[in-house]
Amino acid sequence: MTATVLSGRDLASAIRAETSAEAAALTAAGRPPRLAVVVATADESAAWYVRSIARSAEKAGISCDVVDLGADATAGAIRERLSELSADDTVHGVILQTPLPAGAALEDLASAIAFEKDVDGAGPLSLGRLVAGLPAFAPATAEAVVAILEHHGIALTGLRVAVVGRSLVVGKPVAHLLLDRNATVTVCHSRTVDLPAVTSAADVVVAAVGRAGLITAEYVRRGAVVVDVGTNPTEDGGLVGDVDAASVAERAGALTPVPGGVGPVTTALLLRHTVRAAAR
Numbered sequence: 001m002t003a004t005v006l007s008g009r010d011l012a013s014a015i016r017a018e019t020s021a022e023a024a025a026l027t028a029a030g031r032p033p034r035l036a037v038v039v040a041t042a043d044e045s046a047a048w049y050v051r052s053i054a055r056s057a058e059k060a061g062i063s064c065d066v067v068d069l070g071a072d073a074t075a076g077a078i079r080e081r082l083s084e085l086s087a088d089d090t091v092h093g094v095i096l097q098t099p100l101p102a103g104a105a106l107e108d109l110a111s112a113i114a115f116e117k118d119v120d121g122a123g124p125l126s127l128g129r130l131v132a133g134l135p136a137f138a139p140a141t142a143e144a145v146v147a148i149l150e151h152h153g154i155a156l157t158g159l160r161v162a163v164v165g166r167s168l169v170v171g172k173p174v175a176h177l178l179l180d181r182n183a184t185v186t187v188c189h190s191r192t193v194d195l196p197a198v199t200s201a202a203d204v205v206v207a208a209v210g211r212a213g214l215i216t217a218e219y220v221r222r223g224a225v226v227v228d229v230g231t232n233p234t235e236d237g238g239l240v241g242d243v244d245a246a247s248v249a250e251r252a253g254a255l256t257p258v259p260g261g262v263g264p265v266t267t268a269l270l271l272r273h274t275v276r277a278a279a280r
């Protein structure tokens with residue numbers, strides 16, 4: 001038996017269709033939606049994401065400005081640019097890509113993004129409201145993980161979920177979204193002792209580490225659902241996840257692919273957030 005493939009492509013197309021219609025209505029009303037993507041890294045997976053955002057935004061009728069400050073930008077320069085974009089009435093959404101240069105941290109800088117424009121939910125107000133269960137934009141990747149599971153009919157109530165990774169972009173926010181769906185969540189990281197023992201006790205494993213092939217069959221309980229968030233560039237110009245798909249597919253019940261899983265849903269949700277921000 002090989003695992004069911006949980007594609008994100010259909011869900012992403014449905015979100016994109018709805019977003020395009022909302023963007024067209026906003027443009028007709030004289031409020032064309034506009035997203036600014038601030039980049040200060042040469043990281044390849046961030047470059048994949050930025051290209052994906054720019055391409056999808058264009059198709060959806062959303063303007064997208066890529067503001068590349070270079071991989072040696074200072075925290076001060078990044079903060080200043082985020083403040084300018086926050087004050088610009090023609091910009092509705094702002095996202096700061098990670099990773100960031102040494103000396104610059106997302107948790108510090110995201111406070112310079114106005115709450116209404118924080119379409120990737122990185123700022124302290126967005127995150128605080130997320131934890132409290134109040135309305136705010138959730139980080140698009142975290143929301144994509146839950147959306148792809150729900151789209152495929154996986155009811156989370158009561159399930160044991162192991163999240164591997166505790167970043168502000170994925171691990172921490174997805175743990176809270178899963179908790180809100182009544183899952184029992186364990187968050188793992190680089191200091192977790194005996195990671196395979198923790199993950200193989202779970203009904204659902206969410207891998208968000210950034211290490212190709214880390215999650216092999218021995219990390220996975222037979223029949224479990226595996227969500228692969230990782231996007232690791234390969235030498236031949238492709239992309240692979242954190243999950244060793246060949247071995248895990250023989251043991252898991254279901255698995256999200258890379259590419260074509262969480263990634264496209266993430267991009268679609270970021271654009272949905274942008275039109276919602278513009279509509280306010």
Ligand SMILES: NC(=O)C1=CN([C@@H]2O[C@H](COP(=O)(O)OP(=O)(O)OC[C@H]3O[C@@H](n4cnc5c(N)ncnc54)[C@H](OP(=O)(O)O)[C@@H]3O)[C@@H](O)[C@H]2O)C=CC1
Pocket residue numbers: 045046098141144164165166167168169170171188189190191192195208209210211229230231232262263266267
């Ligand atoms: N598909 C999509 O939409 C998205 C994909 N990504 C991808 O997901 C991956 C993770 O991204 P991001 O969260 O930003 O990465 P970060 O580097 O910010 O965080 C990685 C996390 O993994 C943990 N970790 C590292 N090594 C191990 C290990 N051997 N065992 C257990 N945990 C470990 C780290 O632990 P510690 O905290 O202890 O250092 C850290 O919490 C990347 O490949 C990224 O490109 C990210 C966002 C969206």
Ligand SMILES: Nc1nc(=O)c2c([nH]1)NC[C@@H]1CN(c3ccc(C(=O)N[C@@H](CCC(=O)O)C(=O)O)cc3)C=[N+]21
Pocket residue numbers: 045046048049051052095096097098099120140141169231239258259260261262263264266267
């Ligand atoms: N603040 C912040 N938020 C992020 O969400 C964030 C970030 N920084 N830094 C970089 C990582 C990486 N990331 C990806 C998202 C989607 C694809 C994606 O769509 N990938 C396609 C493949 C590429 C394509 O076909 O277009 C797929 O998986 O099918 C890839 C990578 C988001 N990240």
